[in-house]
Amino acid sequence: MTLRVVCSGCVALLAAMGAGLLWGSTSMDAARLLEALLGGDDPAARTVLLQVRLPRVIMAAGTGAVLALSGLCFQNILRNPLAEPYILGVSGGAAVGGILGLLLGWGMLGSHAAAFCGGLLVLFLVLKMASPHRGELGILLSGVMLNAFCGAVILFLMALAKPHEMGAIMFWFMGNLGTVSLTKALWHATALAPGIVFLVLSSHSMNLLLLGRDAALSLGLPAERVMRLLLVVASIMVSSLVAVVGPLGFVGLVVPQALRLAAGADNRTLAPGCVLFGAAFVILCDLLARGLPPEGELPVGVITALIGAPVFIGLQYKSREV
Amino acid sequence: MNIRTFFAPPWHPRAPLVKRTLALCALAVAVLLPAQPAHAAYLADQTGKMVRVPHRPQRVVSLAPNITELVFALDAGSVLAGCSQHSDYPPEALRLPRLGSFFRPDLERIAALQPDLCLAVQDGTPDFVRERLEEMGIPVFTLAPQSLEGLREALLLLGVALDRQEEAQRLAAMMDERLRHVDALVAASAQGRSARPRVLVRVQARPFIAAGRDTYAAQLVERAGGRVPLQGSVQYLRLSTEDLLALKPDLILAPEGPAEPLDEAGGALAAPVRGVPEDLLFRPTLRSLDALDLIAALLHREALQ
Numbered sequence: 059m060t061l062r063v064v065c066s067g068c069v070a071l072l073a074a075m076g077a078g079l080l081w082g083s084t085s086m087d088a089a090r091l092l093e094a095l096l097g098g099d100d101p102a103a104r105t106v107l108l109q110v111r112l113p114r115v116i117m118a119a120g121t122g123a124v125l126a127l128s129g130l131c132f133q134n135i136l137r138n139p140l141a142e143p144y145i146l147g148v149s150g151g152a153a154v155g156g157i158l159g160l161l162l163g164w165g166m167l168g169s170h171a172a173a174f175c176g177g178l179l180v181l182f183l184v185l186k187m188a189s190p191h192r193g194e195l196g197i198l199l200s201g202v203m204l205n206a207f208c209g210a211v212i213l214f215l216m217a218l219a220k221p222h223e224m225g226a227i228m229f230w231f232m233g234n235l236g237t238v239s240l241t242k243a244l245w246h247a248t249a250l251a252p253g254i255v256f257l258v259l260s261s262h263s264m265n266l267l268l269l270g271r272d273a274a275l276s277l278g279l280p281a282e283r284v285m286r287l288l289l290v291v292a293s294i295m296v297s298s299l300v301a302v303v304g305p306l307g308f309v310g311l312v313v314p315q316a317l318r319l320a321a322g323a324d325n326r327t328l329a330p331g332c333v334l335f336g337a338a339f340v341i342l343c344d345l346l347a348r349g350l351p352p353e354g355e356l357p358v359g360v361i362t363a364l365i366g367a368p369v370f371i372g373l374q375y376k377s378r379e380v
Numbered sequence: 381m382n383i384r385t386f387f388a389p390p391w392h393p394r395a396p397l398v399k400r401t402l403a404l405c406a407l408a409v410a411v412l413l414p415a416q417p418a419h420a421a422y423l424a425d426q427t428g429k430m431v432r433v434p435h436r437p438q439r440v441v442s443l444a445p446n447i448t449e450l451v452f453a454l455d456a457g458s459v460l461a462g463c464s465q466h467s468d469y470p471p472e473a474l475r476l477p478r479l480g481s482f483f484r485p486d487l488e489r490i491a492a493l494q495p496d497l498c499l500a501v502q503d504g505t506p507d508f509v510r511e512r513l514e515e516m517g518i519p520v521f522t523l524a525p526q527s528l529e530g531l532r533e534a535l536l537l538l539g540v541a542l543d544r545q546e547e548a549q550r551l552a553a554m555m556d557e558r559l560r561h562v563d564a565l566v567a568a569s570a571q572g573r574s575a576r577p578r579v580l581v582r583v584q585a586r587p588f589i590a591a592g593r594d595t596y597a598a599q600l601v602e603r604a605g606g607r608v609p610l611q612g613s614v615q616y617l618r619l620s621t622e623d624l625l626a627l628k629p630d631l632i633l634a635p636e637g638p639a640e641p642l643d644e645a646g647g648a649l650a651a652p653v654r655g656v657p658e659d660l661l662f663r664p665t666l667r668s669l670d671a672l673d674l675i676a677a678l679l680h681r682e683a684l685q
Contacts, residue, residue, distance in 0.1 A: 083489050084489050084492040102492050106488055106491050110488045220503075220615050225483035353480070355486060
């Protein structure tokens with residue numbers, strides 16, 4: 059099963075990457091782009107391909123992989139199918155930090171750093187506030203509460219913003235993958251890769267955690283420590299991404315759930331599947347965001363939810379019939 | 381390696397390999413470096429940033445409707461290769477390729493046009509768009525025409541950047557002349573009056589949203605001899621009917637346009653509502669002078685008579 063999922067995931071990812079590079083808001087035929095890629099002297103095609111489309115595809119792939127994988131990780135640790143970075147408040151905390159940075163005029167780097175710190179601060183608070191007697195449910199509850207609080211803070215900050223700041227905030231808040239250059243996109247991908255590998259390699263531990271804390275302990279897994287480590291790694295990755303591309307909902311929920319319906323509950327299959335299909339999903343959503351409107355583009359966050367929710371409901375309905 | 385071979389020139393057969401490789405690399409870099417435009421000069425834009433602007437740029441991209449309008453006013457419309465989504469004046473601008481909206485420019489379309497100069501606006505064009513364009517080697521010249529003084533300065537700077545100085549000087553002189561005319565009218569009208577008329581600029585009818593004192597529309601009202609009876613620096617305020625009655629405006633100016641038909645008589649309970657074309661009121665361009673004349677005419681009818 060794992061091999062089948064990985065192979066189909068690779069095919070889906072490659073197809074999505076190909077589509078992401080070939081299609082965009084300007085119509086350039088494949089031959090022209092291929093020539094530019096092989097070092098042709100068409101500056102327009104080269105710039106569009108290497109400096110606009112490629113960084114977007116890399117950022118979309120990284121975002122999809124990280125969000126889907128951390129969604130899976132959160133769902134396993136908290137043993138709740140609704141858990142994901144967005145619902146647990148990590149994305150919300152990062153969003154508050156990012157918007158605060160934008161409003162206080164800290165520049166791009168400053169607001170990225172603020173978003174990163176915001177996400178981690180919320181995770182810290184969630185872990186501190188959770189009642190130890192309620193276990194995973196306590197973490198989930200305090201996460202949901204902090205997320206609601208962050209939502210209110212975001213609305214409050216937006217009410218204070220001036221119209222031109224509002225534009226910048228909405229731009230970032232609804233998700234945008236096109237903000238970084240190729241070099242920065244490669245930097246992000248390189249920085250995220252160890253975290254992704256770590257989480258994929260921890261899939262066996264996630265399987266054990268799914269049995270419950272005591273069962274995992276009895277099987278020799280230091281459950282508490284592993285849980286915290288996985289939460290921290292996933293949150294660091296999510297916060298650093300949200301800082302750059304904005305809070306994207308639904309990916310962390312839909313991709314793991316859809317895969318679980320299709321390939322069973324073994325995390326050793328699901329983890330690599332989430333990386334590959336998550337990346338492909340966000341690349342395709344971004345492609346639609348760029349290509350659907352005749353002028354301009356839609357925020358990618360709109361597309362992830364617009365496609366993610368019906369697809370998920372469809373899968374759920376189908377599984378009910380079985 | 382002895383001292384003679386170390387100091388030998390790189391093309392000498394006995395020169396060390398490192399030195400020859402380095403020389404070869406330097407040569408390769410010099411040959412492969414993209415040629416800079418023959419005539420280009422560094423020019424400070426309206427934010428004070430030095431930008432390398434080519435001499436007589438030929439493929440210019442405008443990222444805001446008011447900048448598009450200023451470029452056409454300078455008789456430089458022929459150099460525009462593309463403009464932002466809502467650039468609808470003059471009608472010739474409608475024929476230009478659209479490059480995304482004011483807040484959401486489409487980087488791909490801009491890059492595909494290979495412009496030699498990009499005109500952005502402060503407090504409008506997102507910072508990352510400016511950064512990305514510069515990374516692609518496209519010079520970004522930022523203008524800040526958010527006040528009448530800023531508009532005059534932007535016009536002159538744009539004239540220098542597009543090599544249309546004479547036209548820009550002529551337009552600036554015309555602008556000064558028309559402003560003087562309005563100022564004289566306001567001064568004449570003020571003599572027989574105890575207080576300046578209180579004017580609200582309605583941005584939206586339901587709910588009633590008014591432009592605060594920090595907005596461009598409010599500046600036009602103040603220059604035309606009116607007073608915006610609002611406090612604080614909030615740019616757009618939502619006012620209830622009760623607020624409106626308490627503010628006691630003498631006149632409400634409402635944008636007249638396809639998006640906001642004038643018969644939406646929001647605020648009519650508090651004061652007479654008069655329409656001003658939407659673009660004239662909110663878009664900082666030379667047409668703002670028409671708005672100024674219009675508002676002045678509404679406020680100082682007696683002085684005009």
